[in-house]
Amino acid sequence: MRADARDNRARIMTAADEVFGQSPAASTDDVAKLAGVGIATVFRHFATKTELLEAVLTLRLERLRDRALQLAGSADPGAAFYEFFTQVVSESASKLAIAEALTASGVAAAGEEARAAGHGMREAFDGLLTAAQKAGAVRPDAHFPEVYALLIGSSRGATAARLDAETRDRMLALVYDGLKPPT
């Protein structure tokens, strides 16, 4: 691939991340304009709009997985789990796409790459959960599916309701109280 083509590809990805982050229904033209390229260039790099969306989705999921893996190395597994949870929910509030990505990652319909990225991210989160449970920071009878559902729900709830930071934190405090082991 020629150097200018590679540059443009990166610019398009960044623009798509931004544009679709605000509204997944945005048009391909919007992405092209923000990236400063013609429409044709977008479609040369991503054959369909769906393919572009999936590329953005994959990127988001990989970033989340990386953060989870990074936190997994931490000394305090309980803190690591709750910090990851909090970060995901907080960012979803400003980046709609993250909440969408989380959802799509669990529901299929996405392409091969995105599916794999979703799997990787869920595995990393499962690792955080298991470690936190072993450390006694999360009740041991909570299973992955409902905890993941809680993560999705909290994200989408915070996003959809446009919660201010304070209310969001109070909501998370309630959620965390439900996750902590009975005293």
Next chain:
Amino acid sequence: MRADARDNRARIMTAADEVFGQSPAASTDDVAKLAGVGIATVFRHFATKTELLEAVLTLRLERLRDRALQLAGSADPGAAFYEFFTQVVSESASKLAIAEALTASGVAAAGEEARAAGHGMREAFDGLLTAAQKAGAVRPDAHFPEVYALLIGSSRGATAARLDAETRDRMLALVYDGLKPPT
């Protein structure tokens, strides 16, 4: 209004409730076809698609408010609160529109009628919450905004993740543990 016009209006509302319940992006044609009328008839009763969506939204919110008011008469305020919460989340799983309605009701942008309906429904829910707190079934330091956010989040999470009934109940068990007063 002529009798046949009134009939058709009702048929359109029912069809819209069904169609938009499955996908809010559905077209007006779909609604007209399901209602068994021509497109023009839909637009004669509802000047824009938005107006039709708002009518459906209002209907949903009024139904939820009615159910909350009905439960408010119950002898056990704690049970009433949790039953309402559970019902809303369970139904959202099959009716996308409820989750959307809840969201929209808190975020503005909706028309006057829908806004009023949203207000009424939130007030009714607030009534359930306060009564449950007085009865000692919900921790007294939880405020309405975060509890409502939790309701929205649980609904949207269950809907988005397409949870099966069992996982959904386990998720709600975690949420309820966070809402109950510390022992």
Next chain:
DNA sequence: AAATATATGGAGTAGTGACTTCGTTTACAA
């Protein structure tokens, strides 16, 4: 610096969906 393969952007094409027009039909009053 010339040759050439690679990339580019803007003007098209096709399909969809919200909304309108208008000739026809139907409910209702006299």
Next chain:
DNA sequence: TTGTAAACGAAGTCACTACTCCATATATTT
């Protein structure tokens, strides 16, 4: 039962958006 105002549906208009074509421009190789 007949007149008429109200309501109807089918076919259109218009705007928008995903996607394509092609003449032009640019990177790279020798």
